[in-house]
Amino acid sequence: MELASALQDGALDLAIGYLGKMGENLHQQPLFRRSLVGIVKGGAARKKVRMTLEEFVERKHVVAGTLALTNQLLEKELRSHGAKLRVGIDVPYLLAVPSLVATSDFIAAVPDELADLFSRLADVDVFPLPIKLPDLTVQQFWHARHHNDAGHRWFRGLVAQTLGQN
Template identity: 30%
Template sequence: MSHLDLNLVRVFVAIYETRSVTQAAERLDVTQPTISYGLAKLRKVYADRLFMRGSDGLMPTSLAEQLFERYREALTTVESTLEQNIAFDPLRSTRRFRLAMSDIGVLYFVPPLLRRFQESAPHIEIDIVQIPDALGEDLSVGRLDMAIGNIPALASPMHSVLLFREHYVCLMSANHPTIGERMSLKEFSSARHVMVSSPRSGHFLIEEALAERGINRNIVARVPQFTVLPQLLSQSDLLVLLPSRVASLYVLQGGLKALPLPVPLPDFQVQAHWHARQEYSAAHRWLVEEIVQTLGKL
Protein backbone atom coordinates (compact mmCIF):
# COMPACT_ATOMS: atom_id res chain seq x y z
CA MET A 1 0.00 0.00 0.00
CA SER A 2 3.01 2.31 0.37
CA HIS A 3 3.15 2.48 -3.43
CA LEU A 4 -0.40 3.87 -3.69
CA ASP A 5 0.56 7.47 -4.42
CA LEU A 6 -1.56 10.31 -5.74
CA ASN A 7 -0.68 9.55 -9.36
CA LEU A 8 -2.17 6.08 -9.05
CA VAL A 9 -5.36 7.59 -7.68
CA ARG A 10 -5.48 9.88 -10.72
CA VAL A 11 -4.94 6.89 -13.02
CA PHE A 12 -7.76 4.95 -11.40
CA VAL A 13 -10.23 7.85 -11.58
CA ALA A 14 -9.32 8.63 -15.21
CA ILE A 15 -9.81 5.01 -16.29
CA TYR A 16 -13.09 4.76 -14.40
CA GLU A 17 -14.53 7.92 -15.92
CA THR A 18 -13.29 7.37 -19.50
CA ARG A 19 -13.56 3.55 -19.60
CA SER A 20 -10.42 3.61 -21.73
CA VAL A 21 -6.65 3.39 -21.20
CA THR A 22 -6.14 5.53 -24.30
CA GLN A 23 -8.50 8.28 -23.20
CA ALA A 24 -7.17 8.17 -19.65
CA ALA A 25 -3.65 8.73 -21.03
CA GLU A 26 -4.88 11.66 -23.12
CA ARG A 27 -6.65 13.22 -20.15
CA LEU A 28 -3.60 12.94 -17.88
CA ASP A 29 -1.19 13.85 -20.70
CA VAL A 30 0.93 10.71 -20.25
CA THR A 31 1.67 7.66 -22.40
CA GLN A 32 -0.56 4.60 -22.59
CA PRO A 33 2.17 2.36 -21.10
CA THR A 34 2.23 4.69 -18.07
CA ILE A 35 -1.50 4.16 -17.55
CA SER A 36 -1.18 0.40 -18.07
CA TYR A 37 1.70 0.24 -15.58
CA GLY A 38 -0.31 2.19 -13.02
CA LEU A 39 -3.31 -0.09 -13.48
CA ALA A 40 -1.10 -3.13 -13.03
CA LYS A 41 0.19 -1.74 -9.72
CA LEU A 42 -3.37 -1.06 -8.55
CA ARG A 43 -4.43 -4.59 -9.45
CA LYS A 44 -1.54 -5.98 -7.43
CA VAL A 45 -2.32 -3.81 -4.41
CA TYR A 46 -6.00 -4.81 -4.32
CA ALA A 47 -5.62 -8.36 -5.70
CA ASP A 48 -8.49 -7.56 -8.07
CA ARG A 49 -8.75 -6.96 -11.82
CA LEU A 50 -10.60 -3.66 -11.14
CA PHE A 51 -11.52 -3.25 -14.82
CA MET A 52 -12.57 -5.82 -17.43
CA ARG A 53 -13.07 -5.39 -21.14
CA GLY A 54 -16.70 -5.03 -22.22
CA SER A 55 -18.70 -3.88 -25.20
CA ASP A 56 -18.58 -0.27 -23.97
CA GLY A 57 -14.92 -0.25 -22.97
CA LEU A 58 -13.32 -1.09 -19.63
CA MET A 59 -16.01 -2.03 -17.13
CA PRO A 60 -15.33 -1.66 -13.38
CA THR A 61 -15.57 -4.62 -11.04
CA SER A 62 -17.69 -4.39 -7.89
CA LEU A 63 -14.60 -3.45 -5.89
CA ALA A 64 -13.73 -0.68 -8.38
CA GLU A 65 -17.26 0.67 -8.03
CA GLN A 66 -16.74 0.93 -4.28
CA LEU A 67 -13.30 2.48 -4.62
CA PHE A 68 -14.32 5.14 -7.12
CA GLU A 69 -16.48 7.19 -4.77
CA ARG A 70 -13.72 7.34 -2.15
CA TYR A 71 -10.97 7.96 -4.68
CA ARG A 72 -12.90 10.69 -6.47
CA GLU A 73 -13.70 12.51 -3.24
CA ALA A 74 -10.14 12.17 -1.94
CA LEU A 75 -8.63 13.32 -5.23
CA THR A 76 -10.92 16.33 -5.40
CA THR A 77 -10.07 17.33 -1.84
CA VAL A 78 -6.32 17.05 -2.41
CA GLU A 79 -6.40 18.86 -5.75
CA SER A 80 -8.49 21.68 -4.31
CA THR A 81 -5.84 22.33 -1.65
CA LEU A 82 -3.06 22.23 -4.24
CA GLU A 83 -4.89 24.73 -6.42
CA GLN A 84 -5.10 27.37 -3.71
CA ASN A 85 -1.72 28.82 -4.58
CA ILE A 86 -1.45 27.72 -8.20
CA ALA A 87 -2.06 30.32 -10.87
CA PHE A 88 -4.46 29.29 -13.62
CA ASP A 89 -3.43 30.11 -17.19
CA PRO A 90 -6.53 29.63 -19.39
CA LEU A 91 -4.55 30.03 -22.61
CA ARG A 92 -2.39 27.00 -21.77
CA SER A 93 -4.64 24.90 -19.55
CA THR A 94 -5.90 21.50 -20.74
CA ARG A 95 -8.21 21.08 -17.76
CA ARG A 96 -11.59 19.44 -18.18
CA PHE A 97 -14.68 21.08 -16.62
CA ARG A 98 -17.96 19.23 -16.13
CA LEU A 99 -21.16 21.29 -16.23
CA ALA A 100 -24.73 20.14 -15.56
CA MET A 101 -27.78 21.70 -17.20
CA SER A 102 -31.11 20.71 -18.70
CA ASP A 103 -31.51 20.03 -22.42
CA ILE A 104 -33.05 23.48 -22.75
CA GLY A 105 -29.92 24.84 -21.08
CA VAL A 106 -27.75 22.99 -23.59
CA LEU A 107 -29.72 24.60 -26.40
CA TYR A 108 -29.35 28.12 -25.05
CA PHE A 109 -26.12 28.18 -23.02
CA VAL A 110 -23.64 25.89 -24.77
CA PRO A 111 -23.15 27.72 -28.12
CA PRO A 112 -22.12 31.08 -26.58
CA LEU A 113 -20.03 29.34 -23.91
CA LEU A 114 -18.07 27.32 -26.46
CA ARG A 115 -17.45 30.44 -28.55
CA ARG A 116 -16.16 32.22 -25.45
CA PHE A 117 -13.93 29.33 -24.38
CA GLN A 118 -12.49 28.97 -27.87
CA GLU A 119 -11.13 32.50 -27.52
CA SER A 120 -10.14 32.58 -23.85
CA ALA A 121 -9.13 28.95 -23.18
CA PRO A 122 -8.71 27.07 -26.47
CA HIS A 123 -7.30 23.85 -24.96
CA ILE A 124 -9.73 23.12 -22.12
CA GLU A 125 -12.37 20.39 -22.36
CA ILE A 126 -16.03 20.87 -21.51
CA ASP A 127 -18.29 17.95 -20.59
CA ILE A 128 -22.01 18.75 -20.51
CA VAL A 129 -24.35 16.39 -18.65
CA GLN A 130 -28.02 16.40 -17.77
CA ILE A 131 -28.86 17.55 -14.25
CA PRO A 132 -28.61 14.33 -12.20
CA ASP A 133 -30.81 13.16 -9.33
CA ALA A 134 -27.84 13.38 -6.95
CA LEU A 135 -26.81 16.87 -8.06
CA GLY A 136 -25.79 18.11 -4.61
CA GLU A 137 -23.62 15.05 -4.01
CA ASP A 138 -22.02 15.25 -7.45
CA LEU A 139 -21.05 18.87 -6.81
CA SER A 140 -19.77 18.14 -3.32
CA VAL A 141 -17.46 15.26 -4.31
CA GLY A 142 -16.22 16.89 -7.52
CA ARG A 143 -17.95 14.79 -10.15
CA LEU A 144 -19.39 18.10 -11.35
CA ASP A 145 -17.81 21.55 -11.32
CA MET A 146 -20.99 23.57 -11.77
CA ALA A 147 -24.73 23.40 -12.45
CA ILE A 148 -26.53 26.09 -14.44
CA GLY A 149 -30.26 26.77 -14.51
CA ASN A 150 -33.32 27.35 -12.37
CA ILE A 151 -32.54 24.81 -9.64
CA PRO A 152 -34.35 25.91 -6.47
CA ALA A 153 -33.59 22.71 -4.50
CA LEU A 154 -29.87 23.47 -4.02
CA ALA A 155 -28.89 24.97 -0.70
CA SER A 156 -25.84 25.49 1.56
CA PRO A 157 -22.98 24.61 1.31
CA MET A 158 -23.59 25.47 -2.34
CA HIS A 159 -22.70 28.91 -3.65
CA SER A 160 -24.50 30.59 -6.51
CA VAL A 161 -24.47 33.68 -8.66
CA LEU A 162 -27.37 35.22 -10.55
CA LEU A 163 -26.99 35.15 -14.33
CA PHE A 164 -30.31 36.73 -15.29
CA ARG A 165 -34.01 36.83 -14.43
CA GLU A 166 -36.44 35.15 -16.77
CA HIS A 167 -40.19 34.77 -17.32
CA TYR A 168 -42.50 32.40 -19.16
CA VAL A 169 -44.34 32.94 -22.43
CA CYS A 170 -46.65 30.71 -24.42
CA LEU A 171 -45.27 29.15 -27.62
CA MET A 172 -47.49 27.81 -30.40
CA SER A 173 -47.82 27.47 -34.15
CA ALA A 174 -47.66 30.75 -36.06
CA ASN A 175 -50.83 29.57 -37.78
CA HIS A 176 -52.68 28.42 -34.71
CA PRO A 177 -56.30 27.64 -35.73
CA THR A 178 -58.01 29.58 -32.90
CA ILE A 179 -55.48 31.94 -31.27
CA GLY A 180 -54.36 35.06 -33.08
CA GLU A 181 -51.92 37.73 -31.95
CA ARG A 182 -53.46 37.99 -28.49
CA MET A 183 -54.63 35.27 -26.12
CA SER A 184 -57.39 35.48 -23.53
CA LEU A 185 -57.43 33.58 -20.27
CA LYS A 186 -60.37 31.52 -21.57
CA GLU A 187 -58.41 30.55 -24.69
CA PHE A 188 -55.38 29.70 -22.60
CA SER A 189 -57.34 27.48 -20.21
CA SER A 190 -59.29 25.62 -22.89
CA ALA A 191 -56.38 25.12 -25.32
CA ARG A 192 -54.52 21.84 -25.61
CA HIS A 193 -51.17 22.01 -23.81
CA VAL A 194 -48.04 19.91 -23.94
CA MET A 195 -45.93 19.84 -20.77
CA VAL A 196 -42.23 19.09 -20.40
CA SER A 197 -41.61 16.83 -17.43
CA SER A 198 -38.47 18.27 -15.89
CA PRO A 199 -38.51 17.36 -12.17
CA ARG A 200 -34.88 18.34 -11.50
CA SER A 201 -35.33 21.95 -12.56
CA GLY A 202 -37.63 24.72 -11.45
CA HIS A 203 -39.92 24.34 -14.49
CA PHE A 204 -42.51 22.40 -12.48
CA LEU A 205 -43.01 25.42 -10.21
CA ILE A 206 -45.09 27.12 -12.88
CA GLU A 207 -47.82 24.52 -12.34
CA GLU A 208 -47.95 25.44 -8.67
CA ALA A 209 -48.17 29.13 -9.55
CA LEU A 210 -51.04 28.52 -11.94
CA ALA A 211 -52.86 26.31 -9.46
CA GLU A 212 -52.61 29.04 -6.79
CA ARG A 213 -54.48 31.30 -9.22
CA GLY A 214 -57.17 28.69 -9.83
CA ILE A 215 -56.02 27.94 -13.39
CA ASN A 216 -56.00 24.34 -14.56
CA ARG A 217 -54.51 23.69 -17.97
CA ASN A 218 -55.76 21.08 -20.40
CA ILE A 219 -52.56 19.05 -20.60
CA VAL A 220 -52.89 16.39 -23.29
CA ALA A 221 -49.25 15.26 -23.55
CA ARG A 222 -46.09 15.14 -21.48
CA VAL A 223 -42.65 14.87 -23.05
CA PRO A 224 -39.23 14.39 -21.39
CA GLN A 225 -37.30 16.97 -23.42
CA PHE A 226 -37.69 20.52 -24.67
CA THR A 227 -35.91 19.92 -27.96
CA VAL A 228 -38.86 18.04 -29.51
CA LEU A 229 -41.21 21.01 -29.14
CA PRO A 230 -40.81 22.74 -32.53
CA GLN A 231 -41.94 19.63 -34.40
CA LEU A 232 -44.85 19.09 -32.00
CA LEU A 233 -46.13 22.65 -32.18
CA SER A 234 -45.59 23.83 -35.75
CA GLN A 235 -48.30 21.65 -37.34
CA SER A 236 -50.74 21.37 -34.42
CA ASP A 237 -52.95 23.36 -32.06
CA LEU A 238 -50.73 22.57 -29.05
CA LEU A 239 -49.35 25.19 -26.67
CA VAL A 240 -46.34 25.04 -24.35
CA LEU A 241 -44.98 27.34 -21.66
CA LEU A 242 -41.32 28.22 -22.11
CA PRO A 243 -38.77 30.72 -20.81
CA SER A 244 -38.91 33.74 -23.09
CA ARG A 245 -35.30 33.54 -24.32
CA VAL A 246 -35.62 29.96 -25.49
CA ALA A 247 -39.01 30.65 -27.02
CA SER A 248 -37.39 33.45 -29.03
CA LEU A 249 -34.84 30.98 -30.43
CA TYR A 250 -37.62 28.69 -31.59
CA VAL A 251 -39.54 31.59 -33.14
CA LEU A 252 -36.46 32.53 -35.18
CA GLN A 253 -36.45 29.03 -36.68
CA GLY A 254 -39.82 29.82 -38.27
CA GLY A 255 -43.35 28.49 -38.03
CA LEU A 256 -43.92 29.46 -34.40
CA LYS A 257 -45.02 32.48 -32.37
CA ALA A 258 -44.68 33.42 -28.70
CA LEU A 259 -47.43 35.28 -26.84
CA PRO A 260 -47.53 36.79 -23.34
CA LEU A 261 -49.39 34.77 -20.75
CA PRO A 262 -52.89 36.08 -19.98
CA VAL A 263 -52.16 35.81 -16.25
CA PRO A 264 -49.19 37.41 -14.45
CA LEU A 265 -46.68 34.94 -13.05
CA PRO A 266 -43.53 35.69 -11.03
CA ASP A 267 -40.14 35.81 -12.72
CA PHE A 268 -37.55 33.21 -11.82
CA GLN A 269 -33.79 33.22 -11.44
CA VAL A 270 -31.27 31.46 -13.66
CA GLN A 271 -28.12 30.86 -11.63
CA ALA A 272 -24.75 29.13 -11.67
CA HIS A 273 -24.23 26.82 -8.67
CA TRP A 274 -21.07 25.26 -7.24
CA HIS A 275 -19.81 23.76 -3.99
CA ALA A 276 -18.24 26.01 -1.36
CA ARG A 277 -14.89 24.18 -1.44
CA GLN A 278 -14.33 25.36 -5.04
CA GLU A 279 -13.72 28.85 -3.69
CA TYR A 280 -10.07 27.88 -3.21
CA SER A 281 -9.52 27.01 -6.86
CA ALA A 282 -8.15 29.66 -9.22
CA ALA A 283 -9.39 27.59 -12.16
CA HIS A 284 -12.90 27.52 -10.76
CA ARG A 285 -12.91 31.25 -10.03
CA TRP A 286 -11.95 31.77 -13.67
CA LEU A 287 -14.79 29.48 -14.78
CA VAL A 288 -17.35 31.38 -12.72
CA GLU A 289 -16.20 34.72 -14.12
CA GLU A 290 -16.33 33.45 -17.71
CA ILE A 291 -19.83 32.04 -17.29
CA VAL A 292 -21.12 35.21 -15.63
CA GLN A 293 -19.60 37.40 -18.34
CA THR A 294 -20.98 35.22 -21.14
CA LEU A 295 -24.42 34.14 -19.95
CA GLY A 296 -25.19 37.27 -17.97
CA LYS A 297 -25.41 39.18 -21.26
CA LEU A 298 -27.95 36.86 -22.88
Protein backbone atom coordinates (compact mmCIF):
# COMPACT_ATOMS: atom_id res chain seq x y z
CA MET A 1 0.00 0.00 0.00
CA GLU A 2 1.35 3.43 -0.92
CA LEU A 3 2.06 5.49 2.20
CA ALA A 4 0.35 8.67 0.98
CA SER A 5 -2.84 6.73 0.20
CA ALA A 6 -2.68 4.92 3.53
CA LEU A 7 -2.42 8.25 5.35
CA GLN A 8 -5.25 9.73 3.23
CA ASP A 9 -7.49 6.69 3.82
CA GLY A 10 -6.79 6.53 7.55
CA ALA A 11 -5.06 3.14 7.37
CA LEU A 12 -1.95 4.85 8.81
CA ASP A 13 -1.79 7.62 11.38
CA LEU A 14 1.86 8.51 10.86
CA ALA A 15 4.62 7.72 8.36
CA ILE A 16 8.32 8.28 9.04
CA GLY A 17 11.12 8.24 6.51
CA TYR A 18 12.89 9.87 3.60
CA LEU A 19 9.76 9.79 1.51
CA GLY A 20 9.88 12.76 -0.86
CA LYS A 21 6.67 14.60 -1.69
CA MET A 22 3.68 12.90 -0.16
CA GLY A 23 0.68 14.78 -1.57
CA GLU A 24 -2.09 17.14 -0.55
CA ASN A 25 -3.66 17.33 2.90
CA LEU A 26 -0.53 15.86 4.45
CA HIS A 27 1.62 17.68 6.98
CA GLN A 28 5.28 16.98 7.53
CA GLN A 29 7.93 17.70 10.14
CA PRO A 30 11.69 17.22 9.64
CA LEU A 31 13.25 14.94 12.25
CA PHE A 32 16.90 14.47 11.28
CA ARG A 33 19.34 14.45 8.40
CA ARG A 34 21.56 11.63 7.16
CA SER A 35 24.18 11.30 4.45
CA LEU A 36 24.88 8.26 2.30
CA VAL A 37 28.08 6.26 2.58
CA GLY A 38 29.23 3.00 1.05
CA ILE A 39 29.83 -0.37 2.67
CA VAL A 40 32.13 -3.07 1.33
CA LYS A 41 33.31 -6.48 2.52
CA GLY A 42 35.69 -6.00 5.44
CA GLY A 43 39.38 -6.63 5.16
CA ALA A 44 41.94 -6.97 7.96
CA ALA A 45 44.58 -5.04 6.02
CA ARG A 46 42.18 -2.29 5.04
CA LYS A 47 42.15 0.73 7.34
CA LYS A 48 40.56 3.43 5.20
CA VAL A 49 38.62 2.48 2.10
CA ARG A 50 38.31 4.90 -0.79
CA MET A 51 36.81 4.24 -4.20
CA THR A 52 36.95 6.21 -7.38
CA LEU A 53 33.72 6.75 -9.28
CA GLU A 54 34.89 4.19 -11.84
CA GLU A 55 35.51 1.56 -9.15
CA PHE A 56 32.18 2.36 -7.50
CA VAL A 57 30.10 1.85 -10.65
CA GLU A 58 32.15 -1.16 -11.77
CA ARG A 59 31.12 -3.09 -8.66
CA LYS A 60 27.72 -4.75 -8.35
CA HIS A 61 25.47 -3.27 -5.68
CA VAL A 62 22.99 -4.63 -3.18
CA VAL A 63 19.93 -2.37 -3.15
CA ALA A 64 17.07 -2.53 -0.69
CA GLY A 65 13.47 -1.81 -1.59
CA THR A 66 13.07 0.17 1.63
CA LEU A 67 15.62 2.65 0.26
CA ALA A 68 13.86 3.16 -3.09
CA LEU A 69 13.97 6.98 -3.03
CA THR A 70 17.55 6.94 -1.80
CA ASN A 71 18.51 4.62 -4.66
CA GLN A 72 16.76 6.93 -7.14
CA LEU A 73 18.72 9.90 -5.79
CA LEU A 74 21.99 7.97 -6.16
CA GLU A 75 21.11 6.78 -9.68
CA LYS A 76 20.17 10.31 -10.76
CA GLU A 77 23.49 11.70 -9.54
CA LEU A 78 25.42 8.88 -11.21
CA ARG A 79 23.64 9.60 -14.52
CA SER A 80 24.75 13.24 -14.26
CA HIS A 81 28.32 11.88 -14.21
CA GLY A 82 27.64 9.61 -17.20
CA ALA A 83 27.59 6.51 -14.99
CA LYS A 84 25.05 3.89 -14.04
CA LEU A 85 24.50 1.79 -10.91
CA ARG A 86 25.04 -1.95 -11.49
CA VAL A 87 22.49 -3.77 -9.37
CA GLY A 88 23.68 -7.24 -8.40
CA ILE A 89 20.80 -8.08 -6.10
CA ASP A 90 17.65 -6.27 -5.01
CA VAL A 91 16.37 -7.24 -1.56
CA PRO A 92 13.10 -6.17 0.05
CA TYR A 93 14.59 -5.35 3.45
CA LEU A 94 17.54 -3.25 4.53
CA LEU A 95 18.64 -5.69 7.24
CA ALA A 96 19.63 -8.21 4.55
CA VAL A 97 22.22 -5.81 3.12
CA PRO A 98 25.14 -6.13 5.60
CA SER A 99 25.34 -9.92 5.50
CA LEU A 100 25.19 -9.96 1.69
CA VAL A 101 27.98 -7.37 1.46
CA ALA A 102 30.10 -9.11 4.14
CA THR A 103 30.00 -12.44 2.29
CA SER A 104 30.37 -11.29 -1.32
CA ASP A 105 32.00 -8.78 -3.63
CA PHE A 106 28.84 -6.64 -3.65
CA ILE A 107 28.86 -3.13 -2.22
CA ALA A 108 25.98 -0.93 -1.05
CA ALA A 109 25.14 2.71 -0.39
CA VAL A 110 23.33 3.20 2.92
CA PRO A 111 22.65 6.02 5.40
CA ASP A 112 25.71 6.78 7.54
CA GLU A 113 24.20 5.84 10.89
CA LEU A 114 23.09 2.46 9.53
CA ALA A 115 26.55 1.89 8.06
CA ASP A 116 28.05 2.36 11.52
CA LEU A 117 25.58 -0.17 12.92
CA PHE A 118 26.20 -2.59 10.04
CA SER A 119 29.97 -2.41 10.63
CA ARG A 120 29.35 -3.66 14.19
CA LEU A 121 26.97 -6.42 13.06
CA ALA A 122 28.89 -7.77 10.07
CA ASP A 123 32.38 -7.73 8.60
CA VAL A 124 31.94 -4.60 6.48
CA ASP A 125 34.02 -1.48 6.07
CA VAL A 126 32.52 1.97 5.56
CA PHE A 127 33.76 4.35 2.87
CA PRO A 128 32.75 7.79 1.57
CA LEU A 129 30.89 7.80 -1.72
CA PRO A 130 32.95 9.05 -4.67
CA ILE A 131 30.20 11.55 -5.56
CA LYS A 132 28.56 14.29 -3.52
CA LEU A 133 24.90 13.75 -2.69
CA PRO A 134 22.61 16.04 -0.73
CA ASP A 135 21.81 14.95 2.81
CA LEU A 136 18.57 13.01 3.27
CA THR A 137 15.96 14.62 5.53
CA VAL A 138 13.92 12.04 7.42
CA GLN A 139 10.49 13.42 8.27
CA GLN A 140 7.23 12.41 9.88
CA PHE A 141 4.03 12.79 7.85
CA TRP A 142 0.38 12.85 8.94
CA HIS A 143 -3.00 13.71 7.45
CA ALA A 144 -4.55 17.14 8.04
CA ARG A 145 -7.50 15.60 9.92
CA HIS A 146 -5.10 14.67 12.74
CA HIS A 147 -3.25 17.98 12.81
CA ASN A 148 -5.10 19.43 15.83
CA ASP A 149 -6.01 16.15 17.54
CA ALA A 150 -4.55 16.30 21.08
CA GLY A 151 -3.54 12.63 21.19
CA HIS A 152 -1.95 12.76 17.77
CA ARG A 153 -0.11 16.00 18.60
CA TRP A 154 1.25 14.34 21.75
CA PHE A 155 2.41 11.33 19.75
CA ARG A 156 4.07 13.48 17.05
CA GLY A 157 5.78 15.44 19.80
CA LEU A 158 7.06 12.23 21.36
CA VAL A 159 8.37 11.03 17.99
CA ALA A 160 10.07 14.39 17.36
CA GLN A 161 11.60 14.41 20.83
CA THR A 162 12.83 10.83 20.49
CA LEU A 163 14.13 10.95 16.91
CA GLY A 164 14.75 14.63 16.34
CA GLN A 165 18.15 16.27 16.39
CA ASN A 166 18.49 19.89 17.35
